[in-house]
Amino acid sequence: MVRTRFCEVFGVEHPIVQGGMQWVGRAELVSAVADAGALGFLTALTQPSPEDLAKEIGRCRELTDKPFGVNLTIMPTINPPPYAEYRDVIVESGIPVVETAGFNPAEHLPAFRAGGVKVLHKCTSVRHAVKAQELGVDGISIDGFECAGHPGEDDVPGLVLIPAAAELISIPMIASGGFADARGLVAALALGADGINMGTRFLATEEAPVHDNVKRRLVASTERDTELIFRSLRNTARVAHNAVSAEVVAILDRGGDFSAVRDLVAGARGRAVFETGDLDEGIWSAGVVQGLIHDIPTVGELIRRIVDEAGQLIRERLAPTVGRTTAPTRAAGA
Structure with a gap:
């Protein structure tokens, strides 16, 4: 069992997050993630209207009695969707946690706070993570350059971005971009994160609602x-x-x-x-982590594998190296 402060703050069993994915974050996938003890997010803007989001939340609750969240990605556009209406559905539906991404979530935070909704904000840079922490979000998801979707313009990979953010972030922080297995979880913890976020890896599961x-x-x-x-x-x-x-x-x-x-x-x-299933019909998001994906398990199998193998890695590979000493080499001719 691997538990971190992220589990305590966000009320889940395992420090693993299935982030919001456009067209993918639907009830079938999210409920499976929740049942497996991780935190899954419905994607608000996958639904055509706030009313449809309310229905999808209800459908997810029919499939699981475990907690799950909703992703609300805020992008500055000429004709923006009704973000405030989607936000109000999240609050009124009693959703315990929202994943915000894209633009600064400041205008929505008062409503989320009043509704008792915890906010996990996704960032692609240390400066944006610090700003979000100052705004009062409950957790950070820090996205390295390896990620699918929008990695920002700084081109900083996770190996540097995660520890750089950890030096300045005091609230729970999830590492995102390039994670698919137990090795990634253990590495993220070593770098200072409190868990991992996966998108592309969850796309290759039986429950993912894609061809x-x-x-x-x-x-x-x-x-x-x-x-x-x-x-x-x-x-x-x-x-x-x-x-x-x-x-x-x-x-x-x-x-x-x-x-x-x-x-x-x-x-x-x-x-x-x-x-x-026509793979050349349009563009679709995928991270470099696809190089570590070798099967299509159920969500439950994937999460159990990550958690079990992470514990095994810590016990059998890392713990034995602690305190190990090397005998001094005798000088030539001694």
């Missing part, structure tokens, strides 16, 4: 099979390598602007990949 072709592609792929798109637009995103993502990179490298790739990166096309 089997997507899951099989993750198993077959290596750590090199991703693309970084939108680099020239300062809105970097890491996605799976396919014909569409390669075309987007080529167009932008030639000096094209967003209008030149708008149709290629449309969200409806990415959603179609998950629904139809």
